[in-house]
Amino acid sequence: MNTCLAIDIGGTKIAAALICNGVVSKRSQMKTPSSSKTSAMDEALKSMIQPLLSEADYIAVASTGIIDKGILKALNPDNLGGLNLYPLQQTVAHLSQLTVFVINDAQAAAWAEYQHTSNISNMAFITVSTGVGTGLVINNQLLIGSRGVAGHAGHMLADPNGPVCGCGRRGCVESIASGTAIANAGKDIWGDLCTGQFVFEKFLAGNLQAEKIIHQSARVIANLIADLTISLDLELVKLGGSVGLATGYLAIVRQYLSQMPMAHQSHVISAQCAADAGLVGVAQWANNQYSVETNS
Numbered sequence: 131m132n133t134c135l136a137i138d139i140g141g142t143k144i145a146a147a148l149i150c151n152g153v154v155s156k157r158s159q160m161k162t163p164s165s166s167k168t169s170a171m172d173e174a175l176k177s178m179i180q181p182l183l184s185e186a187d188y189i190a191v192a193s194t195g196i197i198d199k200g201i202l203k204a205l206n207p208d209n210l211g212g213l214n215l216y217p218l219q220q221t222v223a224h225l226s227q228l229t230v231f232v233i234n235d236a237q238a239a240a241w242a243e244y245q246h247t248s249n250i251s252n253m254a255f256i257t258v259s260t261g262v263g264t265g266l267v268i269n270n271q272l273l274i275g276s277r278g279v280a281g282h283a284g285h286m287l288a289d290p291n292g293p294v295c296g297c298g299r300r301g302c303v304e305s306i307a308s309g310t311a312i313a314n315a316g317k318d319i320w321g322d323l324c325t326g327q328f329v330f331e332k333f334l335a336g337n338l339q340a341e342k343i344i345h346q347s348a349r350v351i352a353n354l355i356a357d358l359t360i361s362l363d364l365e366l367v368k369l370g371g372s373v374g375l376a377t378g379y380l381a382i383v384r385q386y387l388s389q390m391p392m393a394h395q396s397h398v399i400s401a402q403c404a405a406d407a408g409l410v411g412v413a414q415w416a417n418n419q420y421s422v423e424t425n426s
């Protein structure tokens with residue numbers, strides 16, 4: 131049985147673990163460096179890989195950003211402190227001397243969540259986290275696209291008069307619904323140190339200003355689900371990310387979605403792999419590729 135060293139790079143945290151036959155072990159986590167300098171990401175990856183390297187047969191990386199031929203092209207560079215055009219596959223291969231597979235984090239998580247379904251051909255995974263990421267499985271196939279862009283529905287329009295998104299477009303879903311957007315809305319009220327988690331805790335404690343911000347996020351995500359459902363005939367949507375998994379968030383999304391016409395509605399549930407969806411999914415996806423490569 132092959133052992134995969136899986137890495138999940140998000141805008142807020144990097145996780146790594148060994149995954150053998152679907153079992154996750156030796157999981158570690160660190161804060162994602164917020165720097166446009168490639169050396170900061172190089173160092174972070176080195177520190178995550180080194181302790182696990184001797185037990186790994188190959189490496190699978192799920193990362194925030196468009197992954198185009200192994201290069202991390204940030205659609206929203208703000209989410210990574212300005213880092214862009216980072217040679218992710220090449221860097222990890224150089225650090226490990228192993229075969230390295232890389233896909234987008236939400237695409238990877240969608241693949242993991244799809245494995246936990248039965249009789250589902252068309253589904254989406256949506257992460258509400260530092261950004262808003264989406265992975266699509268259509269006709270039982272994970273959509274990646276020829277340039278790795280498939281599924282970046284967090285950059286579809288939510289409000290033409292909304293804030294300018296880090297991708298350059300005005301009013302993207304991400305610019306209103308993400309943990310970063312929640313934090314930004316909270317900063318106007320509670321100051322510059324406010325985080326998405328802080329606003330969420332205020333909401334859970336009954337604060338009305340926080341409630342407005344969280345409801346705004348959830349309403350935008352419900353509309354995104356409606357748009358994806360009516361265009362792709364989705365049978366199921368799974369919600370992940372620290373905001374998506376936070377207490378009560380799913381219920382609000384469902385509440386807004388239930389007000390839409392039936393054809394726009396999907397069954398929405400929490401990601402079963404929770405915070406490990408990216409790690410598990412990229413390991414499963416890479417395992418298929420690795421088996422093909424080593425058997426040919």
Ligand code: ADP
Pocket residue numbers: 139140141142143144258259260261308309310313325326327328330331371372373376
């Ligand atoms: P990543 O984007 O690296 O995958 P997360 O899924 O943890 O990371 O998302 C980070 C965002 O989620 C941040 O905006 C953070 O403030 C927010 N967050 C973290 N923990 C919670 C929580 N318990 N409840 C609500 N929001 C949270």
Ligand code: BMX
Pocket residue numbers: 139140141142193194195196203204205206207209210234235236257258259260261262263264282284285304
């Ligand atoms: C952004 C984009 C996506 C990513 C999504 C969720 C960048 C750097 N990332 O829309 O590729 O899937 O965020 O990422 O442009 P996370 O960091 O919130 O997990």
Ligand code: ZN
Pocket residue numbers: 206284285295296297298299302304305
């Ligand atoms: Zn955008």
